[in-house]
């Protein structure tokens with residue numbers, strides 16, 4: 402009986418989490434980015450494809466700027482384009498972190514539901530577009546001493562960048578290149594966006610390489626799945642794997658000079674507070690890391 406109640410509680414809890422992740426908000430409503438195309442209205446109860454929505458007639462948008470880009474798929478009706486959905490297709494990973502997605506009228510269907518726009522929008526790939534995000538953390542310190550909040554808990558900080566496209570604060574992540582491991586992407590993007598490695602000489606980067614390589618070998622996956630990104634459409638969407646790299650003593654990345662680079666226009670250490678607002682699903686990811694690090698800290702002190 403006891404066992405039964407426990408499994409019921411676990412079932413209800415996991416259903417709640419699942420239900421929470423089953424809907425997207427930031428990719429619904431308003432004008433689609435870098436276009437004049439308005440998204441078709443999708444109320445919360447019509448997001449799920451299984452719910453009938455006969456009036457649903459979204460506009461399609463395929464950014465002309467994607468034409469001929471080496472990192473982008475061809476048009477869906479291009480004669481030479483024969484994608485292998487739901488699997489690794491050559492070097493392009495077309496499988497989803499959240500399961501098998503449907504192909505409807507020869508187009509991959511957003512696994513979370515309607516977004517109010519069809520086509521692939523500004524995204525390079527039809528179906529899943531894979532990103533990776535580093536969550537680099539340290540404890541907040543003042544004159545070498547840890548700063549505590551009013552509840553006497555330490556304050557976790559993470560490296561945030563200001564995105565050049567939307568102006569929002571975000572994790573310094575980026576898109577996984579074909580054939581690239583997502584850990585490699587996460588670290589590469591951190592170096593490019595938060596340490597401006599692309600503008601540094603070989604000599605300058607050599608100084609930190611060894612220190613950073615050791616630090617970045619300690620990452621832990623904290624999220625793997627769909628991202629509620631404003632660029633998502635009915636036929637193309639973002640997924641990410643987020644890794645936490647924690648600098649417990651604040652002497653490795655915690656003591657380095659941050660400098661925005663590549664497509665980031667700002668970078669800084671940000672306190673993780675309950676009200677923090679970030680790009681796409683990044684605040685959920687950062688809150689998960691905060692809970693994890695506070696739990697570890699409390700178990701050790």
Ligand code: BGC
Pocket residue numbers: 532533534571572573574575576628629630639640641681682
């Ligand atoms: C960003 C990642 C983000 C992903 C999904 C990419 O453009 O660089 O940080 O997780 O989009 O929103």
